[in-house]
Amino acid sequence: MKKKRPITRREAIFAGLTSAGALLLSGCLKKAPPTYGNILRMGDDLTYVAQRGLLSQRALAMEYQKSDVTSFPVTDIGDPADPAMKAVYSKEYEELQRNNFKDWSLSIEGAIAKPRKYSMDDLKKVGERTQITRHTCEEGWSAIAEWTGVPLGALLKDAGILPAARFVYFFGYDKYTESIDMLDAFHPQTILAHTMNGEDLPARHGAPLRVRVETQVGYKSAKYLRGIVVTEKFVEPDADISTGWSWYTGI
Amino acid sequence: MEQTGHKRWVKGAHFVITLSFLALTVSGFVILMSHPRLYWGKAGNDLTPALFELPISRNYHHGGWIKTTPFKHLSGSQVSAVRTYDIFNENGWGRSTHFLAGWFLIITGVIYFIAGFFSGHFRKNLSPRRGEFSFKLFWQDLVSHFRRQTHYTGKYGLLQKITYLGVIFFLFPVVILTGMTMSPAITASYPFLLKIFFGHQSARTIHFFASVALLLFLLVHVVMVIRSGFKRNLLAITFGKSS
Numbered sequence: 131m132k133k134k135r136p137i138t139r140r141e142a143i144f145a146g147l148t149s150a151g152a153l154l155l156s157g158c159l160k161k162a163p164p165t166y167g168n169i170l171r172m173g174d175d176l177t178y179v180a181q182r183g184l185l186s187q188r189a190l191a192m193e194y195q196k197s198d199v200t201s202f203p204v205t206d207i208g209d210p211a212d213p214a215m216k217a218v219y220s221k222e223y224e225e226l227q228r229n230n231f232k233d234w235s236l237s238i239e240g241a242i243a244k245p246r247k248y249s250m251d252d253l254k255k256v257g258e259r260t261q262i263t264r265h266t267c268e269e270g271w272s273a274i275a276e277w278t279g280v281p282l283g284a285l286l287k288d289a290g291i292l293p294a295a296r297f298v299y300f301f302g303y304d305k306y307t308e309s310i311d312m313l314d315a316f317h318p319q320t321i322l323a324h325t326m327n328g329e330d331l332p333a334r335h336g337a338p339l340r341v342r343v344e345t346q347v348g349y350k351s352a353k354y355l356r357g358i359v360v361t362e363k364f365v366e367p368d369a370d371i372s373t374g375w376s377w378y379t380g381i
Numbered sequence: 382m383e384q385t386g387h388k389r390w391v392k393g394a395h396f397v398i399t400l401s402f403l404a405l406t407v408s409g410f411v412i413l414m415s416h417p418r419l420y421w422g423k424a425g426n427d428l429t430p431a432l433f434e435l436p437i438s439r440n441y442h443h444g445g446w447i448k449t450t451p452f453k454h455l456s457g458s459q460v461s462a463v464r465t466y467d468i469f470n471e472n473g474w475g476r477s478t479h480f481l482a483g484w485f486l487i488i489t490g491v492i493y494f495i496a497g498f499f500s501g502h503f504r505k506n507l508s509p510r511r512g513e514f515s516f517k518l519f520w521q522d523l524v525s526h527f528r529r530q531t532h533y534t535g536k537y538g539l540l541q542k543i544t545y546l547g548v549i550f551f552l553f554p555v556v557i558l559t560g561m562t563m564s565p566a567i568t569a570s571y572p573f574l575l576k577i578f579f580g581h582q583s584a585r586t587i588h589f590f591a592s593v594a595l596l597l598f599l600l601v602h603v604v605m606v607i608r609s610g611f612k613r614n615l616l617a618i619t620f621g622k623s624s
Contacts, residue, residue: 169481170474170477170478170481171477172481173477173478173480173481173482173484174477174480174481176481176484177480177484181566181567185566185567185569185570186569186570189569189570190569191565191568191569192568192569192572192575194423197457198423198424199452199455199457199459200424200425200426200428200429200459201426201428201429201459201460201461201462202426202428202452202459202460202461203426203427203428203446203461203462203463203464204461204462204463204464205464205468209463264423264424264565264581266563266565266581267416267426268472268476269415269416269468269470269472270412270413270415270416270418270585271416271418271424271425271426271427272423272424272425272426272581272582273424273426273428274423274424326452327452327454327455327459328452328453328454328455329452329453329454332450332452332461334448334461334463335461344565344569345565345566345569346565346566347565373473374473374474375472375473375476376473376476376477376480379476380564380565380566380567381480381561381563381564381565381566381567
């Protein structure tokens with residue numbers, strides 16, 4: 131005589147599907163960030179863990195020739211110097227820009243031995259790297275440009291980063307926030323760029339200073355920088371997370 | 382009635398891959414909608430020439446760009462311009478869904494590959510027999526498909542075998558590898574991907590055409606499943622008795 135199975139395969143599949151549906155539903159109903167519930171976040175986390183575990187963390191993104199440089203669209207959230215763009219406008223930024231950023235400086239705080247402000251001249255003394263790399267936008271387009279800037283790793287060392295530090299947060303004058311982990315922060319191609327295609331960073335490409343994270347898609351490369359905060363814990367003020375975008379975007 | 386059911390692991394893999402493929406198709410279409418322009422080469426964007434553009438969202442042929450400024454120190458004609466319109470972009474959930482479904486596809490696909498080789502599934506059921514390698518048989522099989530003659534033998538026909546092998550060993554590997562070629566982190570570790578697919582935007586275009594080919598396969602597959610005995614075929618791949 132055949133033993134009665136406690137649960138049939140058919141029942142198991144239906145139970146699985148309905149519970150997955152219930153999880154999805156609760157994810158949609160949850161209003162507070164992080165949005166899109168836990169299921170999509172699971173996939174993004176798996177991508178993060180897998181790419182950190184399986185890929186070489188020192189490998190350089192492809193660097194191109196000068197002849198490969200392309201036109202470069204500006205598709206950010208708005209011009210912080212334009213009072214008409216209420217969501218991103220900063221009076222402070224507008225004044226800095228009017229004075230050609232002579233009074234601009236970058237603050238570095240958090241898990242840092244000597245929190246301080248760096249003027250553009252201070253930054254240029256820390257180090258310099260030039261790279262012709264591809265900007266890969268999540269929308270689907272890409273563009274190649276030559277960037278010159280300060281390697282972020284060198285700057286963090288110069289400021290005396292503490293051993294407990296785990297994440298680096300970038301704050302822009304356009305109220306945009308991004309963060310990356312230490313592996314990307316100390317990646318040789320992660321730079322704070324002040325020069326694009328041989329000229330001072332053009333206004334709408336993030337003047338006077340922007341991040342270049344070449345191992346992730348474009349929206350991690352925050353523009354119009356005003357400050358950097360190094361943290362020991364992962365907090366979620368990022369623009370991408372609060373609006374339902376994946377925090378890690380190596381893919 | 383003849384025993385026709387597939388092995389349990391074949392059914393399971395078919396189920397997961399079907400669902401992942403459908404999720405990948407929907408999310409992939411949503412992702413394409415935010416930039417319905419395709420290019421050939423290392424990079425491409427709204428300010429560079431496209432191969433073609435698809436009329437699938439309000440972003441199609443959008444002229445909302447102002448302040449075209451040349452880069453002063455470049456010898457070429459490269460410019461910068463600011464976008465002035467609110468684009469359609471649902472990539473927040475679109476991308477995350479695409480990659481989550483991609484994980485299901487890849488993990489199941491790897492299990493299917495390993496099981497297919499070691500169980501003899503590929504050798505016994507999918508590889509054409511020696512006697513089948515003849516142009517005449519191939520022609521007959523092709524003609525009978527168009528004449529809508531079906532004769533059920535419980536085994537795959539020649540055309541069917543070639544199609545399945547093409548999907549399993551060519552289209553799926555190409556679509557997965559071109560997908561990975563769009564990843565900045567993966568191509569940093571494996572730059573050969575950018576070489577074999579002729580650059581980031583070429584990989585994206587190949588990814589698109591491979592997905593279209595897979596969708597056409599799905600269409601023909603469903604039509605053939607219905608025409609050659611819908612109920613029997615459906616049971617064989619789902620809840621029917623396993624062989």
